[in-house]
Amino acid sequence: xxxxxxxxNHFELISKLFLFLFKIIFSIVAFxxxxxxxxxxxxxxxxxxxxxNMCIYASDHCNPCKNSIMxxxxxxxxxxxYYQQGDIEKKMGYxxxxxxxxxxxxxxxxxIGYIEVVVEPLMTAWTDxxxxxxxQEVISKGLDENKKLILQKIQETNxxxxxxxxxxxxxxxxxxxxx
Numbered sequence: 001x002x003x004x005x006x007x008x009n010h011f012e013l014i015s016k017l018f019l020f021l022f023k024i025i026f027s028i029v030a031f032x033x034x035x036x037x038x039x040x041x042x043x044x045x046x047x048x049x050x051x052x053n054m055c056i057y058a059s060d061h062c063n064p065c066k067n068s069i070m071x072x073x074x075x076x077x078x079x080x081x082y083y084q085q086g087d088i089e090k091k092m093g094y095x096x097x098x099x100x101x102x103x104x105x106x107x108x109x110x111x112i113g114y115i116e117v118v119v120e121p122l123m124t125a126w127t128d129x130x131x132x133x134x135x136q137e138v139i140s141k142g143l144d145e146n147k148k149l150i151l152q153k154i155q156e157t158n159x160x161x162x163x164x165x166x167x168x169x170x171x172x173x174x175x176x177x178x179x
Contacts, residue, residue, distance in 0.1 A: 010118055013057055016050060017125045058126045064111070064119045065142035068149060079107040108153040115147055 063074040086100030099110045123143060127135035 065138045071146050
């Protein structure tokens with residue numbers, strides 16, 4: 001199940017979840033019947049494993065769905081981890097992984113790409129599987145608000161020079177966010 005957190009499996013897992021959800025939506029009456037008999041969604045090891053894998057995968061990528069203060073603290077720590085890896089790659093003479101060079105990477109642009117390519121499709125599919133209240137909490141109160149703040153920070157940081165990128169993350173701690 002831990003392999004479900006590997007980003008290389010992202011599109012395969014999303015496709016499987018969409019296919020799975022299509023099957024459920026196509027037979028919604030039967031699905032509701034199965035839910036009431038505790039065969040959720042089907043009493044097969046394959047479906048159980050898929051749900052467990054998606055649960056772990058969603059939890060691994062849920063930080064942009066948390067309240068803004070928690071998300072921006074996580075984002076700063078995540079980007080620092082990537083930057084440290086980029087520092088090591090540069091020191092060893094390797095090509096620095098895209099997005100891991102602290103002198104050229106705008107962390108907010110990096111995050112909006114991560115949100116739009118990985119988190120948003122994943123959480124949209126995953127919350128379709130969950131009760132409506134989960135979708136409102138995860139998508140509306142978390143992801144959408146953070147995405148809006150990230151886009152705002154991209155606008156604010158467009159004037160930063162390439163050597164000021166490190167200051168961006170430090171200044172993000174001073175963001176005016178409501179929790």
